[in-house]
Each structure stands twice: as C-alpha cells, then as structure tokens.
Amino acid sequence: MPKRGGERSMVPRAEFGSYYGRPVLKRPRWQAPHLPGYLYFGGLSGAAAAMAAMADATGRGRLSLTGRVTAATAAAAGSALLIAELGRPERFLNMLRVFKPTSPMSVGSWVLATHGGLTGLSAASGVTGIAPWLGRAAGAGAALTGPVLATYTGVLMADTAVPAWHEGYRHLPLLFAGSALASAGAVGMAAVPRGQAGPARRMALLGAGLELAAAGTLEKGAGMREQAELISEPYRTGRAGTLLRLGRGLTAAGAAGTLVAGRSRTAAVVSGLALTGGALCTRFGVFYAGLASAEDPKYTVVPQRARRATGA
Amino acid sequence: MSDSLYGPLHDVAEDAGYADPPARAGFFTDTSVCIGCKACEVACKEWNAIPDDGFALTGMSYDNTGQLGASTWRHVAFIEQSRPREVGDGDGGTRWLMASDVCKHCTHAACLDVCPTGALFRTEFATVVVQQDVCNGCAYCVSACPYGVIDRREGDGRAWKCTMCYDRIGDGMEPACAKACPTDSIQYGPLDELRERARARLDELHAEGVAEARLYGEDENDGVGGDGAFFLLLDEPETYGLPPDPVVTTRDLPAMWKWAGGAAAALAGCVAVSFLGRR
Numbered sequence A: 001m002p003k004r005g006g007e008r009s010m011v012p013r014a015e016f017g018s019y020y021g022r023p024v025l026k027r028p029r030w031q032a033p034h035l036p037g038y039l040y041f042g043g044l045s046g047a048a049a050a051m052a053a054m055a056d057a058t059g060r061g062r063l064s065l066t067g068r069v070t071a072a073t074a075a076a077a078g079s080a081l082l083i084a085e086l087g088r089p090e091r092f093l094n095m096l097r098v099f100k101p102t103s104p105m106s107v108g109s110w111v112l113a114t115h116g117g118l119t120g121l122s123a124a125s126g127v128t129g130i131a132p133w134l135g136r137a138a139g140a141g142a143a144l145t146g147p148v149l150a151t152y153t154g155v156l157m158a159d160t161a162v163p164a165w166h167e168g169y170r171h172l173p174l175l176f177a178g179s180a181l182a183s184a185g186a187v188g189m190a191a192v193p194r195g196q197a198g199p200a201r202r203m204a205l206l207g208a209g210l211e212l213a214a215a216g217t218l219e220k221g222a223g224m225r226e227q228a229e230l231i232s233e234p235y236r237t238g239r240a241g242t243l244l245r246l247g248r249g250l251t252a253a254g255a256a257g258t259l260v261a262g263r264s265r266t267a268a269v270v271s272g273l274a275l276t277g278g279a280l281c282t283r284f285g286v287f288y289a290g291l292a293s294a295e296d297p298k299y300t301v302v303p304q305r306a307r308r309a310t311g312a
Numbered sequence B: 001m002s003d004s005l006y007g008p009l010h011d012v013a014e015d016a017g018y019a020d021p022p023a024r025a026g027f028f029t030d031t032s033v034c035i036g037c038k039a040c041e042v043a044c045k046e047w048n049a050i051p052d053d054g055f056a057l058t059g060m061s062y063d064n065t066g067q068l069g070a071s072t073w074r075h076v077a078f079i080e081q082s083r084p085r086e087v088g089d090g091d092g093g094t095r096w097l098m099a100s101d102v103c104k105h106c107t108h109a110a111c112l113d114v115c116p117t118g119a120l121f122r123t124e125f126a127t128v129v130v131q132q133d134v135c136n137g138c139a140y141c142v143s144a145c146p147y148g149v150i151d152r153r154e155g156d157g158r159a160w161k162c163t164m165c166y167d168r169i170g171d172g173m174e175p176a177c178a179k180a181c182p183t184d185s186i187q188y189g190p191l192d193e194l195r196e197r198a199r200a201r202l203d204e205l206h207a208e209g210v211a212e213a214r215l216y217g218e219d220e221n222d223g224v225g226g227d228g229a230f231f232l233l234l235d236e237p238e239t240y241g242l243p244p245d246p247v248v249t250t251r252d253l254p255a256m257w258k259w260a261g262g263a264a265a266a267l268a269g270c271v272a273v274s275f276l277g278r279r
C-alpha cells in the first residue's frame, strides 16, 4: 500500500483511493480474437479496395483482381467476427435499425454494410467476368468507403471511457491507417507476380512507416492531453506491451524485406507474412491495452483527481 | 436525438424530442443517513425480477454484492475507516460509510450516445432506459459508461441497468428502492426539488461540523452535464468506487472524427502515391 505522504522514492507512486482496489469502469465485454480480428480485417478490406480501384485505373489486371477478392473476403470475415461477438447475434440487423451519428458503431455498421456490398459486387464481377463496367463502378465506390472503414475503428475504440483508448483518439486512426496499408500491401505483393506488384510494395512500405511512427507516439503517450505517461502505460507493459513490441519487430522486418521483394517472390511472401503478423500484433496489442486500462482503477482515478485539483 | 454532446442542459427531455414532458425525475441518495440495510437492493431485485448474480463472500466488510452490474441495479457499498483521531473524539476513531449506488441517468449519457441500435433511449422523465426487445448485446455501452454501471448479462446476451422503475414512475409511484428505504437515504422526486433539498441538507451538515460532506453529481457544469441520480458523500468519490471527475466520452467525438478523417485521407493519399510510376 502506498503510504500517505511517506518516504520519498525515486519514482513517485501514484497515490489514490479506491473501493477495495476494484475497477471504476466495467471490463469491456468485447473479446479476442473477435474484436482485434475485426480491426485487422476491416483495415485489410478497406485498403485492398482502394488498391484494387487504383490498379483498375492504371491497367494492372492481376493486382486489381487480388485487391477485389481480398477486399470482399476480408469484409465478409470482419462482419462474421462482429456478428459472432454480439450477445444476441440473431439481432445483428438491428445495427441498421437507425443511423446515429453519435455512435461510431452505428456509422461503422452502415459503412461496413455498404462497403461489403460494393466489394462483393466488384469481386464477383472480377472473378466471373460478368458486367465488368458494374464491377469497376462498384470497385470505385469501395475505394471511397474503404479508407473510412479502415480508420473509423480508431474512433470506435476511442469513443469509450477506457482511458488508454479514449486518450489515444489522435493516434489510433493513423495507426490503423498505416496498419491497413501494410496489410493490403502485404497480400498484394505476396499474391501478385513481381512485375505488377510494385504499387503493393510501396503501399506496404508507406504503411509500415506510418504504423511504426503512430505506434511509437501512442506508446510514449505523445500528444495525450493529461497524465500522458500514466495513461499510455498499458501500451508499454504487460501483454499489450509484449504484443506491440513484437508487432514493431515484425513490421520493421517486413518493411526491410519489402525493399528486396521486387527481386524475389520468396522475399515478397516472407515479408508479406511478417507485415501481416505485425498488423495483427498491433491490433491485439491495442485491444489488450484497453482491458488493462479499464481494469486498474488508477488509470481512471489519478488523472481525474489531477484534473480536479487543477480545476481544468 | 440530442444535438448537444456536452455542458449544462436544462430541458433534457425536450432536447430528446418530447413536446411537453413531465419534470425531470431524479434520485438524491443521502449517504449520511444510510444504515446499510440493503432494503433497496432487495426491493429492486424483487420489483424488476432480476436474476441472482452469484452468492459470494467478498471479504469487503458487509458488502457481498460487489458492484453494480447487469443484475445489480442498486449496490450498497460498505467502507470501514479507522483514522487517528483527537482524544475524546467520540467512538474510538472508527467510522463506517455506507452508500447505495445506482445508475446516474446522466444528462449527457455516454451509454445512450454510443448505442448503435437505439435500444438505449431517453424517456419523457429524462431518464435513460434500455429497450430489451431491441438491444443486440453489442456491448458498446459497457465500455462507454464513465461510471462502470451498465453491463451485459452473460447467458442472456443483452445489456441491463437501472430503469429508475420506468414502469412505476409512469403510474405516479416512486421507484422500488426509494419506497423501501427506511431512512429516506434514497429520495425520489423532481430533480430541481431534490437539488434544493440536497443543498439545504449539505448546509445543515456543514453547520453541524461535518466538513467532509459534499454533493456528487449535482453540478450541471460537470463532465456529464450533471446526474439525474446524485449523492451526498462523506469522503472522496473514489473511496466509494466512483470516478472523481467523469466526462462523457462523446464530448470529444467531433475531434475524433476529424482525426479519423485525416487518417482516411492519408490512407487514400498513400495508395494513390504508391501507384505513381510505371512499375
């Protein structure tokens, strides 16, 4: 137990009261692998759709087909995970009962439904060759919904009372954008012949860079408004800290491999796997950081007390 | 639906779209007279037909309930405190705090803001209630509530919390907990009246020398625009397991969307840039 006004120590321990050490917040009911899995697939689908549309526009047939199929498959997989996570999965259509701008999950459900439909159409057309103009139009539409789908999830997590998620509202969308770019680039460069995969490799590189930069600032709490060191602690410690460090290693290795992936298909596949692993670790890490942040009352109480003391 | 996400709001029900609503209903829980009998917990369970949520001995004084949750809509906290006191200072320097906690029916309720199905809604009494036939158990509300009140009932799959006895107050009756409370620690009525009564009670206690008495959740300038259910406490809020300065998460939602918009544009820009060049 921390002493009140006791001896000084090198690292000042947070002193705060609590009710038998119990958390103030409820433990999020979202679970792994559903929620982090959805974050990954949503990001992959969104960035892959944008990749496919650009490949269409620049006459890269193989890359377009891979992007379309990836976008549709990932949207379906993400939706399945979301539905499986509901307490009442048979009521999933209630997500489209209203449109509520104050609920990121409502906005996200509409985006996901639209995006899922568009990517499904464009993939079906791409695979069967039926109505190619419709496939291209749907694909162009999905290039607009895709970036939203890949980044709104940052708002989804941040719009909670969980301090590590809430105070990460500046970082999470950028982190997820980078991670999504890397994920889609990874699939593209692993699945498409080297000659057509240049854009996928560049997406992977840009994405990895953004992911590493955003994760770095999030872990340090850079840009958080108050008690940044304390509130960002769950991103550095415990299971989340381990996952995020592992993710950083995988993403950096994947990015390095991507530099030579233009010369060897093996390097492309291995780098793609590393980037995918990094993206998954990032999503799971962010998820577990939130659980740790909700479970220890100090993350809720100490910053709020400090805020009250300063009258801010 | 309300357009305001933050700050004081006087006509909560009007803001939610009711034309001529009744006065805002509230709870004032004066913990200074609570005797820890748990009549409120029992009455709530009985009236609302809430299932049990386990029989456990927690070791937390007389509190074997633990916390509010999907199947606990009133929770009596017990805090035993022994502090060094002056000689001749009453009964041996031990004090026992008891407090009946409940959903705060926030002016700006995060649970309601984030609910994607519209299951959570604002009643004409400005209280916050879950429509059980609509909730699909997405659990967003669980992570959004800054007080850790609402939870999903496992097995059932839906979110549950205090309704301020919507079925009773609509018929002019007081909620079951307030009805059962033998000391009037739980008072139900129009929120404005309760706030006045609470301020008078606070002055009385301060005059008696109970300097540590304070109101919690009555200030409409706080982070949730004031609570429909507020309290008189005898120690810091966190001692009772309450957050000292809760803020409705949707206060920052406009800023969040801006950052997400920027990130989406960055993503699209990165894809476009990647397609420059012929290889």
Ligand code: SF4
Pocket: B103, B104, B105, B106, B109, B110, B111, B112, B128, B144, B145, B146, B147, B148, B149, B150, B161
């Ligand atoms: S206390 Fe929590 S559950 Fe109750 S109205 Fe406020 S946000 Fe909703």
Ligand code: SF4
Pocket: B111, B114, B115, B116, B117, B118, B119, B120, B130, B134, B135, B136, B137, B138, B139, B140, B141, B142, B158, B159
């Ligand atoms: S669990 Fe039910 S009440 Fe809570 S946000 Fe989801 S749909 Fe709304």
